[in-house]
Amino acid sequence: MAQAGTYRAVTRTRTATVAAGVALVLVTVAIVLPAFASRSLIQDLFFILTMLVLAQFWNLLAGYGGLVSVGQQAFVGIGAYAMFGAVILAGWDPVAALVLSGIAALVLAVPTAFFAFRLAGAYFAIGTWVVAEVVRLSVAQWKAVGGGTGTSLPRAAADGMWGLGWIEATFEVRTAAARDILAYWLALALCVATIAGIYVLLRSKRGLALAAVRDNAEAARAVGVDAGRMKWLVYLVSAFGTGIAGGLIYLQKGRVSPDAAFAVTDWTAYVIFIVVIGGIGTIEGPIIGVLVFFVLQSVFADYGSWYLMALGLIGIVIMLFAPRGLWGLFSDRTGVQLFPIRRRLVGGIFEEEKKDNG
């Protein structure tokens, strides 16, 4: 009876425990997959995983932090260029240079946030876009990495990356295929770390503060939450992760140019679409969204501008009629949450009720 009077706040649900088990199995399968899968499947999965990372970070910004950025391509591009710069100018291993991708994005994020946070509400979005343009135009002036036309990874660096020799020997594949496998594993690791990291963040004290700021900034301030600090936190975290993802995407592509690495369509429009269609403000949403996006992309991408027009229209319709996306529709009907962050009170009177009913 000693426990009956105490209350505890828990987030765990039975569905979530099952989901965690399934996720563990899926990740294990994903790790050993290169042993059986074709090269094109590995490339597709790489695309899905990296887009998912970008989407999770954009969702952290917009869905949890209330910061709608249209300038995430700045961090993808600077991450890519930091990696290329370190490889070409300093002779780093491309895999090691990915750390620099994250750091470069973080360094860029500080002045960006300083400027963009001066713009209230919706103007923040365009402010981030301006900064992305400034970075794109400046990088195009950087002649050492090819200026406006871009450059390729030096062959020696591309073929001599850490672990490539081992992958070639183990799976008996050529260098190009081995590079795809290496990039895939890195993307898998980044994706798992991203989702786990965001989940841990949201379940922590800071996550609670973040949700409080999002739901009611004034009430949050009244109970002592520093909204400004929370904004900085999510902005810097998102920039860091987006930068690493950018470096990784261009490690796999092996070629970079300012127009591609800083493309608003590829790194922001698609990402926004993924989050909106899947369900903004949930961890599950971007996962659903990226799968839907991948299917649409593989079936309809040949239709070019018709395809993009349809994506835009679907996004508008979802925003108008199901603003919480596909996962929101599903979750509202079933109450299922795979990554529960809502705190429920158990113990005390709730335990006794259960006993009475039982």
Add this chain to the structure above:
Amino acid sequence: MNWVDTIAQGVLLGGLYALFAAGLSLVFGIMRLVNLAHGDLIILAAYLVLLIMSALGLGPFVAAAVAAPVMFGFGWLLQRVVLNRVLGEDILPPLLVTFGLSVVIQNALLEGFSADSRRLGAGALETASIDLGVVTLGVMPLLTFGSAIVVIVALNWLFYRTATGRAFRATSDDPVTARMMGIRPQAVFAQATGIAMVVVTIAALYLGMRANFDPTIGPARLIYAFEAVIIGGLGSLWGTLAGGVIIGVAQTVGAAVNPEWQILAGHVAFLLVLLVRPRGLFPRAYD
């Protein structure tokens, strides 16, 4: 290099940016809506003018006069059917919907008119110029700047001298109280977007006569417009003109130093103003 000439060209270019910005500023001022499709709407209007010119064999000015009411109707409908549904406390839905709209417009134009660049032919007017001794100014840039001033005077008159303007200001200040006075905010918003689309058509006319355009250049126009609004300070149309002039001068001076720096110089000028005066040069509104 003739600096006086460079700066004069920049000032006149600022008139074009002020025209881009006036519609954005109007819509934001009244309903706190940042329309991310604003630049693409300018390009859409330019294609509409082009279509009317070739279909009816009209000159650009008459064609724009025909296009303006069409664009008004389009803006009115857009606001009624789509944008009114997403306005509210949360800034996320309108941003995402207008971003989607931007993608839709761009790709619809690509599909309908291809990626070729077009121009609104204005005949002899394109090359006409006036020699003022120190500088020689093109008639077209002068006309653009003059139109920007006329548009700003007209919008200010509408805002502060008419019943419609009173309804605009009342709704902007306090939509709930305005409703009690018999104003329907939804209808006011639709009117405002319609008027913004008329301004957009005027901007499109000068954009198309001054330089080539293609379906993909909308977002860059949005960025220039936005920079002009922020530099000028929210809520001040004359400030917006000043903002446009600052961007224009920064661009022409940047281009005179190194042609590759033209666009970059404009953005840097914007960031500098944001650094020194976060609320712009002539702020009026507090949000």
